[in-house]
Amino acid sequence: MDFEAAAGEVHALLGENGAGKTTLSNILTGLYRPDEGHIELFGEHVEFNSPRDALDAGVAMVHQHFRLVSPFTVAENVVLGDHRDVGRSFFLRPRAIESRVEELSQRYGLAVAPRARIWQLSVGEQQRVEILKALYQDARILILDEPTAVLTPQEAGALFETIRAMAADGRTIIFISHKLHEVKAVADQVTVLRRGQSVATVPIVDATPRSLASLMVGHEIEAGRRQDGGQEPGEAVLELDEVWADGDRGVAALRDVSLTVCAGEIVGVAGVAGNGQRELAETIVGMRPATAGKVRVRGRGIRNGDPRGAIGAGVAYVPEDRLGTGVAPGLSVASNVVLKAYREPPASHGPILRTRRIRELAERVIERYDVRTSGPHVPAWQLSGGNLQKVVLAREFSGEPVALVAAAPTRGLDVAGIETVHSYLREAAERGVAVLLISEDLDEILMLADRIAVMYEGSIVGERDARVATARDIGLLMAGGEDGD
Amino acid sequence: MNNSLVVVVIASGVLFGTPLLYAALGELLAERSGVLNLGVEGMMLMGAVTGFWTVERVHAARPLVLAAAVGVAALAGAAMAAIHAFLVITLRANQIVSGLALTIFAGAAGLSSYLGNDLHLSGKPARYQFQEIFPKSLRDLPIVGPVIFGQPLLVYASWACVVLVALYLSRTRVGLNVRAVGESPAAADAMGVSVPRYRYAHTLVGGAFAGIGGATFSLSITPQWVDGLTEGAGWIAIALVIFSFWRPTLCLVGAYFFGAFKALPFALQGHGVTVAPELFQTLPYVATIIALVLVSSRAARLRFGAPAALGLPYAREER
Numbered sequence: 002m003d004f005e006a007a008a009g010e011v012h013a014l015l016g017e018n019g020a021g022k023t024t025l026s027n028i029l030t031g032l033y034r035p036d037e038g039h040i041e042l043f044g045e046h047v048e049f050n051s052p053r054d055a056l057d058a059g060v061a062m063v064h065q066h067f068r069l070v071s072p073f074t075v076a077e078n079v080v081l082g083d084h085r086d087v088g089r090s091f092f093l094r095p096r097a098i099e100s101r102v103e104e105l106s107q108r109y110g111l112a113v114a115p116r117a118r119i120w121q122l123s124v125g126e127q128q129r130v131e132i133l134k135a136l137y138q139d140a141r142i143l144i145l146d147e148p149t150a151v152l153t154p155q156e157a158g159a160l161f162e163t164i165r166a167m168a169a170d171g172r173t174i175i176f177i178s179h180k181l182h183e184v185k186a187v188a189d190q191v192t193v194l195r196r197g198q199s200v201a202t203v204p205i206v207d208a209t210p211r212s213l214a215s216l217m218v219g220h221e222i223e224a225g226r227r228q229d230g231g232q233e234p235g236e237a238v239l240e241l242d243e244v245w246a247d248g249d250r251g252v253a254a255l256r257d258v259s260l261t262v263c264a265g266e267i268v269g270v271a272g273v274a275g276n277g278q279r280e281l282a283e284t285i286v287g288m289r290p291a292t293a294g295k296v297r298v299r300g301r302g303i304r305n306g307d308p309r310g311a312i313g314a315g316v317a318y319v320p321e322d323r324l325g326t327g328v329a330p331g332l333s334v335a336s337n338v339v340l341k342a343y344r345e346p347p348a349s350h351g352p353i354l355r356t357r358r359i360r361e362l363a364e365r366v367i368e369r370y371d372v373r374t375s376g377p378h379v380p381a382w383q384l385s386g387g388n389l390q391k392v393v394l395a396r397e398f399s400g401e402p403v404a405l406v407a408a409a410p411t412r413g414l415d416v417a418g419i420e421t422v423h424s425y426l427r428e429a430a431e432r433g434v435a436v437l438l439i440s441e442d443l444d445e446i447l448m449l450a451d452r453i454a455v456m457y458e459g460s461i462v463g464e465r466d467a468r469v470a471t472a473r474d475i476g477l478l479m480a481g482g483e484d485g486d
Numbered sequence: 487m488n489n490s491l492v493v494v495v496i497a498s499g500v501l502f503g504t505p506l507l508y509a510a511l512g513e514l515l516a517e518r519s520g521v522l523n524l525g526v527e528g529m530m531l532m533g534a535v536t537g538f539w540t541v542e543r544v545h546a547a548r549p550l551v552l553a554a555a556v557g558v559a560a561l562a563g564a565a566m567a568a569i570h571a572f573l574v575i576t577l578r579a580n581q582i583v584s585g586l587a588l589t590i591f592a593g594a595a596g597l598s599s600y601l602g603n604d605l606h607l608s609g610k611p612a613r614y615q616f617q618e619i620f621p622k623s624l625r626d627l628p629i630v631g632p633v634i635f636g637q638p639l640l641v642y643a644s645w646a647c648v649v650l651v652a653l654y655l656s657r658t659r660v661g662l663n664v665r666a667v668g669e670s671p672a673a674a675d676a677m678g679v680s681v682p683r684y685r686y687a688h689t690l691v692g693g694a695f696a697g698i699g700g701a702t703f704s705l706s707i708t709p710q711w712v713d714g715l716t717e718g719a720g721w722i723a724i725a726l727v728i729f730s731f732w733r734p735t736l737c738l739v740g741a742y743f744f745g746a747f748k749a750l751p752f753a754l755q756g757h758g759v760t761v762a763p764e765l766f767q768t769l770p771y772v773a774t775i776i777a778l779v780l781v782s783s784r785a786a787r788l789r790f791g792a793p794a795a796l797g798l799p800y801a802r803e804e805r
Binding site: 030070093 | 665677
């Protein structure tokens, strides 16, 4: 793989999951060593054996999952590992660090209080801390790994301004993303990666989202929102009536949520992570008791906090945490497929499991859903994200559900996997299943949903018809209705 | 006045708490770097037996012999901790299993007993021991005499250690790195802090502290070698780290608190009251459970709770 970026440039790395974006950045930051080839920095040959080497050379990275110490203050996180002046000051000088952090945050528009503790900060603020860390270490090259995945459109806009300001200072920004419009908005140059190779580097002015997309997947893909406008929705299947529920910390995480999903309809729930989406899904499927209000499926109330009751009523669930809640990672694919059906024939006969039947069932699922695995005996954790999700979907659909709750069903999947999941969700709706799609990916919701409900701080702050909704409009609702800029 | 129950209990509480304090400070350092070492009891016994052996076999001036004994005890503790460190840091073995194995291997009826028997150490008092260092005039002062001035050198050294460890963790860059390694090794690693190096260093130093704690028994409190001399002090030290919310200064308070529980039955006996010492020995654990309940809320856990990565092996993630 060849890759080159100039000083003062915002260079986007575009590619599907598994295209090698993260591996490349891990090599650049010294976490991995290249098997072959070399890295040159400002014309000099360098070799990174550890993250410290890379930091010393001025290469820093903002990981997708933040590398922050949550009980520490912002200033403590920023100074962590900094050893350039150990000789001069063995002791920490909090005042000096705090004022330097303050200065940097003002210069680059990274508003965050130096003395705040990380766990008190929002995700967007935490990301600013990560960038401050890099700036404090005088990073000349800054790698941002999918930085907008956790941000509202407004926060993303602010981040883009920071990126431009840093580039204007002569720093090189490497911007990893798979979102075409973002790359178009912020980058100067874009390098497209596919299966571990760089397939092209083009100036952004010469690129169109369409040309980039086809470079990325190697063939043209259809994009855009739902064209047909969907079928006429049927009767109300899933109804939430003024539901309240507590979050893990005992504070109300769902506030007075009322929502109806009809047969054959896809309702998208948009929102920034942590605004009650997880609690919403868990309350519907009975994993979290509602403190007030009622969840009804086809007019019949579901008993509070009873997952088995919800399953019995025909609610299927594709959980957000695929490997933890979605499957039992240590069990085989076959066992996972029958995880909800093992109590009834043909999977069991009285208390005895019928392993051959289960195996056959699994084989059928593997074939029908095109799960790439060497057989039904393979433990689930060995499957890739996309294949795992197929197993989950297969299991959930096999119970012939009337309603489906899908939480972030495509998170972490590559383009092909996303397409598969999307087509299954559409299929389900066509068969008359009421689909509730909870996702932080606004594009996904705009593409699939008939109706969009926006969650903010546990409440549904607005509902829009998907055919007329705009990303800007929804983005404003996601940010609590305040104008971000 | 200096013979009153309260003064006696406090003065001997300080002495009895000192081995706990050393061991807990060591365990605190290891735990702050993310390594749980349940081998404290074993490391203490190794320190106790090797320290005692040094005093028996080395012939030199008293201060030199005692200094050498403390050094040997520290080395023995560190050597034991090295086994644990290798297993849990390099091989990423389960820390609980490895720590328990270490205590069984080195503890009572283990290596320390073997050494004690093989070197014929039991049944005689130490040739040299740590004694009170202040003159009698100071020691006879009311209250502060026995409590402050009536202690052996190891007590005063432990106070210095508390101050040093507290400053080290809260005020130095290296200390910040240690805390980061224990809270979020991935964050520390990404910032160029070597997680294994920090964990090895603090586990070993932790072992050395436990060794010195053990030697405090055999060279000052008892002062002789008996099989299983520490009587579970290593376990109390581990509880003490939790009780003190991983704070060195609270460790000191807790150690003397627990030390006083140990002293109380003996002092009461002197006043003609008989209570079962076993019952009193359970009080530290009760206190620890109460402390755990008090900090069980999320906000409290983030501020006072265990280092987030405690007990978890660290490997750079794939991807």
